[in-house]
Amino acid sequence: MQQEEFLFFCDFIKKKAGIHLDNSKEYLVQARLDDVSKSLGCPTFTDFYRRVKFNSTPDLTDKIIEAMTTPETCFFRDTSPFDALKNHLLPELFEKKKDIKSLRIWSAASSTGQEAYSIAMTLRDMQDMFGGWYIHIMSTDISNRVLKIARSGKYSQFEVSRGMPVNLLSKYFQKTDGGWAVDDKIKRMVEFRKFNLFDTFVNFGTFDLIFCRNVLIYFTTADKKNILDRMASNLDKRGHLILGSTETIFGITDKYTKKSYGRFASYQIK
Ligand SMILES: C[S@@+](CC[C@H](N)C(=O)[O-])C[C@H]1O[C@@H](n2cnc3c(N)ncnc32)[C@H](O)[C@@H]1O
Incomplete structure (x- = not known):
């Protein structure tokens, strides 16, 4: 070249x-x-x-x-965000939103769907709290190829062996010839859309949780700021932004404050 x-x-x-x-x-x-x-x-x-x-x-x-693009992902990636989701973020959101019984979650740059399905399974496992709620998980990525896999909900034995707890595998997947298929009741919780993070998302509405993990690392600092600042306008004041385990907002944007839960931290708008 x-x-x-x-x-x-x-x-x-x-x-x-x-x-x-x-x-x-x-x-x-x-x-x-x-x-x-x-x-x-x-x-x-x-x-x-x-x-x-x-x-x-x-x-x-x-x-x-x-x-x-690098589609690297796995179910329950890094574990701690999903532990925090189950033990802190969702119970808090349950208290704060039990009057309107609605949750909107965005998995931005979700790759082949494991992140969005991990969120859906976590919520489904908390039916005692969220049964009867309106739950919308929007899962977006720029790549048609990964979205096709995500929409199919079909994963190999190797893919489920990376991070998928055995109890959830037996509860929410069916064994197929080539591997495992996500149960329809989990698939129905997630809407997959092709979307470039550099396009406008003003009309996406407000989210309670935005997962934007392991994608900003590919962008310049100015572009990270652009995306994070715009995401702040789409995040509910009681909601949380969740970044990848090695990512931070510090030195990039001052629109958020950090909230720590043990080893895990999320960001809320100021
Ligand atoms: C490393 S994966 C992260 C997947 C998941 N969030 C996780 O942490 O496991 C990065 C994803 O970002 C997507 N991506 C890269 N540039 C993008 C852009 N401008 N807009 C939307 N998605 C993008 C890629 O297609 C890829 O699927």
């Missing part, structure tokens, strides 16, 4: 998905886009570059974004 081609793709991917790539990622860009180029039958990488530069289509753009 020529330097000019590398710079073009860095700019293209930044504009389309916000993903910031620097020189240290040249090998990664080359390897991942080579695969896309070959899958399209382009004779050389330069032909592929010219096709994207002068004749791109939404489908081709999606292929490039999908090649450059």
Whole structure:
């Protein structure tokens, strides 16, 4: 890949998905886009570059974004957010919202759905509190490929072995030929939508919980601030923003205050 081609793709991917790539990622860009180029039958990488530069289509753009995004996820990832959800955040929200009996949750950049289904199973296991409530879990991602898997609710033995507690597996999954399928009553709790975090979400309404985990790491500090500031407008004043275990708002935005629950921390709007 020529330097000019590398710079073009860095700019293209930044504009389309916000993903910031620097020189240290040249090998990664080359390897991942080579695969896309070959899958399209382009004779050389330069032909592929010219096709994207002068004749791109939404489908081709999606292929490039999908090649450059990292869908790594698992059920109940990091455990502590889900322990806090069950033991603190949901019981608190139950008290605060029992007059209106409604909860809206956004799993932003949810990849193949494990995060959203982990939230749904946690809530379903708290039927004694939330039975009869209006519960809406919106799960979004920029990639059609991961959304297709998420919507199918089908996972391999390996995928369920990563983080899925055995009691919940037997309660909320059915064994299939190729692995496991999420029960319909859990699937019905989640709405999956294609969505780029750089697009406007003013019309998404207000959420009680926003999970925005392990995606901001791919963006510049200015872009992290842009997204976090806008999310603050969609978060209920009693609600919580939940980031990935290695992520923080400090040095990025002052719109939130930190709330600690043992090892776990969430953020509330000021
Ligand atoms: C590492 S996964 C995180 C999945 C899940 N939140 C978790 O923590 O396990 C990152 C996801 O962010 C998505 N993504 C990357 N850029 C995005 C953007 N601009 N808008 C929406 N989703 C994006 C990717 O497609 C990928 O599925």
